Amino acid sequence: MECLAYDSGRCRSCTLIETPYPRQVASKQDALERLLSAALGDAASAIAWREPVVGPESGFRTKAKMVVAGTIEEPTVGILDAAGHGVDLRDCPLYDPALTAAFPILATFVTVAALRPYSVPERRGELKHIILTASPAGELMARFVLRSTEALARIRKHLAWLQEQLPALVVVTVNVLPEHRAVVEGDVEIVLTERDELHMDLGSVDLRLRPQSFFQTNTDVARALYAQVAQWVGESLPVSVWDLYCGVGGFALHCLADGRTVTGIESSEQAVLSARGTAAQMAGRGVPGAADAHFVVADAPAWAETHAAPDVVIVNPPRRGLGAALAGWLESSGVGRVVYSSCNAVTLARDLAAMPSLVPVRGRLLDMFPHTEHFEAVVLLKRH
Template identity: 60%
Template sequence: MQCHYYDAALCRSCTLLPTPYAEQVAGKERHCRTLLGDPAGLAWLPPVLSPEARFRNKAKMVVAGTVQQPTLGILDADGHGVDLRDCALHSPGLHAALPALARVVTGAALTPYDVPARRGELKHLLVTESPDGELMVRFVLRSTEAVARLRKHLPALRAALPRVRVVSVNVQPEHKAVLEGEREIVLTADETLPMRLDAVTLHLRPQSFFQTNTPVAAALYRQARDWVDAAAPSSVWDLYCGVGGFALHVAGPGRDVVGVEVSTEAVASAQLSASEAGLAGAAFVADEATAFALRTQPHEAPDLVVVNPPRRGIGPELAGWLEASRARHVVYSSCNAVTLARDLAAMPSLVPVQARVLDMFPQTSHYEVAVLLARHAVP
């Protein structure tokens, strides 16, 4: 993939850009195999590849510059804006939307936040595109001072971008490297962006997490569904369930599924999706995953547990609980193979039997890996 920003040394976020794509993927699989030790009996499925460009469904743009000439992109070493609205990673819908949103910044007189001077209002623009081409647009502001102006300009925004479904303001008043704050003000009647993946529609709220690569995320959910269906459990937990991606893909007749997620917004989204799909056997709980598990006796564990933790992994407490539990299988989806390897070492009776690298983040060293664990007696 060619990138004029990279060639001009304006952005070097894509650290593997000079490396041919096939070599990138091969290197990621080697890295993962090395970390996991490639134990006997572990079958590696072919890696899931991604488009090399236009795969990102989310743009996280730092806003800088001036009202009349805003930059949407990143900051340089001195805290000044570098405009990256032509980034080749963004989906076609995002690529088309960013110039229109820059005009909204000017029209609504949203003063970009000046990091060195610590003044201004608009810090970030966060834009997500659904598989159907609809958009969620979030303006991260330092205060609510400009909310009324944004409401006034909402018709103009929708005229320029008819596919916009959700618009919100996130309030992040602190001067620190934090993408967003806790308070969200939704400006549209619609509060969720439907994300249709195969036969499952997920509902994404402004502060909900969703994978940035839609085709690879769909492949990840299909892989988990295939493993779960082959194991045929009657009961499943989906820990760190987010908006319910794994839980809703594996739910079905004769199977009780419980999704656990600390975000109440994400749980509300998952419940809405389950209701629309008529999945009476799928329930969702707002709770911290480890705390939820530790309140359950190991002999009362479900047949199968799906875990999809953040980069820190599941940690020793949850790993110890799973090791002691009656769960026959675990599906572990990891975005950090280092912590995955640590967690697997703490669960010696849950043996990796299949694994698959999914290239969620082309042009970088990051990747997703899914592992199916089956319980074996430890000699």
């Protein structure tokens, strides 16, 4: 992949960009297998690995978390250098073309609405980030992360101009993050448009994505991940399925079937509202099993410990993994099948080692993040 930002030294985030892509994927597969072998010993040899899932080498990122720096007149949209100064990455080839086309317009909007970029070294300014998401249909959601609501009136005043310049922009919000800390967004979200969700149409499921909901940044590979999990779940014809750390319900809603109860657990209220909205829409269309899908705002480990175990559990934890409590519950629960989707092979290996009664029998690497060391992995576990 050709990248002017990498060649000029502006950005070195893609550490594997000089490695031919097939070798990148092979190296990740080797690293995954070695980690699991070290943690599980002979049990790792029982895993039947499917061919890795790959997608486009460029233009695949459908979500951009862009740091805004510089000045009102000349803002940068991209990342910060080691000194905390802005590095413009509007030309990054990783992003979906819909995002790339929107970056210059959003940068101009910073000037039009007089949004003073936040300076990390000086700890002054208002606009910290612009978070932009594209749907498969090309619609956009833009979130302006500000230190306060001081600029809210100006954003409202010039919003019509922004939507005229960017007709695909259907959701616009202001997120408030007053603290000087290394996080992307705050808790307060103010919706400025009539619509408050993006439709992520994946074919069989049209997910609703609200502003503070997590969704995979590589939609093509995410679609393959959902399909793989649904296949493994459906093989045993379960009556009850849990999706722990369910997010907007991607796994759960791909596993619907007549006579099957699917329950999703997630700590983010916005994500659960998204999942419920999708389930209701699917039930209205008569999708089998949609009326029996339930989504609950709760802590996954605590919730699991107070409910009778289902036939199948899907887990998709954050990078820190399941942790001792949930891994211990799964080990002793009697659940016959677990499907574990992970974005961190190190914590995946640790968690699998803590559940020796659940034997990994199939696995697949999904290259969600080309040109970096990161990847997604999914493993099917069966009780021994």
